[in-house]
Amino acid sequence: MSEQIAVVGAGAFGTALASVIALTGRNQVTLVGRNPSLIADLKAERLHDAVLPGIELPEALEFSAEPDSIGDAGIVLFAMPSQAQADAARQYGAHLAKDAIVVTCAKGIERATGNLLTDMLERELPQHRVAVLSGPGFAADIAKGLPTAMVLAASEVAVAERLAQAISGRTFRLYPSSDRIGVQLGGALKNVLAIACGIVEGCGIGDSARAALIARGLAEMSRLIVAKGGQADTARGLSGLGDLVLTATSHQSRNLRFGIALGRGEKADPLQGELVEGAFAAAVASRLADELGIAMPITDAVSAIIEGKLGITEAIEQLMTRPITTE
Numbered sequence: 001m002s003e004q005i006a007v008v009g010a011g012a013f014g015t016a017l018a019s020v021i022a023l024t025g026r027n028q029v030t031l032v033g034r035n036p037s038l039i040a041d042l043k044a045e046r047l048h049d050a051v052l053p054g055i056e057l058p059e060a061l062e063f064s065a066e067p068d069s070i071g072d073a074g075i076v077l078f079a080m081p082s083q084a085q086a087d088a089a090r091q092y093g094a095h096l097a098k099d100a101i102v103v104t105c106a107k108g109i110e111r112a113t114g115n116l117l118t119d120m121l122e123r124e125l126p127q128h129r130v131a132v133l134s135g136p137g138f139a140a141d142i143a144k145g146l147p148t149a150m151v152l153a154a155s156e157v158a159v160a161e162r163l164a165q166a167i168s169g170r171t172f173r174l175y176p177s178s179d180r181i182g183v184q185l186g187g188a189l190k191n192v193l194a195i196a197c198g199i200v201e202g203c204g205i206g207d208s209a210r211a212a213l214i215a216r217g218l219a220e221m222s223r224l225i226v227a228k229g230g231q232a233d234t235a236r237g238l239s240g241l242g243d244l245v246l247t248a249t250s251h252q253s254r255n256l257r258f259g260i261a262l263g264r265g266e267k268a269d270p271l272q273g274e275l276v277e278g279a280f281a282a283a284v285a286s287r288l289a290d291e292l293g294i295a296m297p298i299t300d301a302v303s304a305i306i307e308g309k310l311g312i313t314e315a316i317e318q319l320m321t322r323p324i325t326t327e
């Protein structure tokens with residue numbers, strides 16, 4: 001079935017998603033950006049070299065800088081950073097079709113409130129159903145047509161299935177899920193854990209330490225998912241373990257590179273330069289863990305290091321000398 005799909009947010013991920021969905025040939029896809037001169041260049045050149053260098057965008061993909069261009073879309077993907085999603089909901093909400101489903105594609109937690117992005121979007125857009133797209137996939141890999149599998153979660157599995165069918169193509173495969181909580185927390189926390197793995201790499205304490213962080217980090221992710229009402233199994237799937245392994249081991253990851261800079265003792269400011277979602281999620285996840293009474297020592301340490309409250313040597317010492325417990 002043919003769908004009208006709008007992707008809002010003309011950055012790396014939005015452009016990659018719009019491109020791969022347009023390539024299915026089934027859907028009419030519009031990439032909607034807020035910068036008219038960028039959109040004019042994309043239309044003219046079919047390249048977005050600032051974020052996806054050298055990758056040609058499909059002929060079938062349409063572009064617009066007008067918020068009302070989303071008015072006929074039944075599926076609207078929000079592909080801007082987590083902390084910009086509330087603003088985007090306010091800016092684009094009035095232009096959504098009555099039955100449009102909004103799919104958040106960001107990996108984070110609302111910093112001001114600790115809300116999941118789906119809860120925040122339902123607050124801002126109470127008339128609309130809200131779904132989540134997350135999982136292991138770098139924008140450049142997706143846009144190049146390399147095989148990628150991710151998860152599409154909606155509260156009703158039938159809706160998730162419909163969205164996954166509509167968006168999936170020959171190189172981009174979506175698995176439907178009904179666990180929006182687990183899928184979102186996996187995406188937010190893997191970024192924090194990738195920073196931790198970057199720190200380990202940057203300060204040169206070995207691959208064994210990285211493996212320990214991945215496994216113990218996954219246990220933290222699972223605990224938070226369950227405490228927030230999600231399913232433990234989701235942590236072991238694509239949006240949890242899958243994305244954690246990808247981001248914690250590939251230098252394509254901005255979160256990993258940020259952690260490496262921290263580990264090398266370089267000055268790293270998450271508000272300058274490229275987007276580092278984990279730097280925002282660390283403090284809010286640590287706060288949530290505290291409120292829910294669950295242990296997330298790696299997340300706490302990453303948050304404290306970023307805030308300059310804890311040194312790296314001290315953090316390693318603290319993690320290694322915690323009371324011995326069963327796994």
Ligand SMILES: NC(=O)C1=CN([C@@H]2O[C@H](COP(=O)(O)OP(=O)(O)OC[C@H]3O[C@@H](n4cnc5c(N)ncnc54)[C@H](OP(=O)(O)O)[C@@H]3O)[C@@H](O)[C@H]2O)C=CC1
Nearest residue numbers: 009010011012013014080081082084087088106107138139
């Ligand atoms: N890059 C990747 O490989 C992947 C990214 N993600 C997730 O996708 C999200 C976006 O990341 P990514 O695309 O890489 O980031 P980028 O920094 O490449 O792009 C972000 C885009 O969002 C736009 N934007 C910011 N605020 C708004 C707003 N209020 N309304 C409309 N557009 C807005 C920016 O526009 P402007 O240029 O005008 O500032 C920019 O085009 C993050 O949560 C990330 O974790 C998920 C999977 C893979």
Ligand SMILES: O=C(CO)COP(=O)(O)O
Nearest residue numbers: 135136137138253254255
């Ligand atoms: O989420 C991603 C891949 O799944 C992208 O990771 P970074 O934001 O760390 O680059």
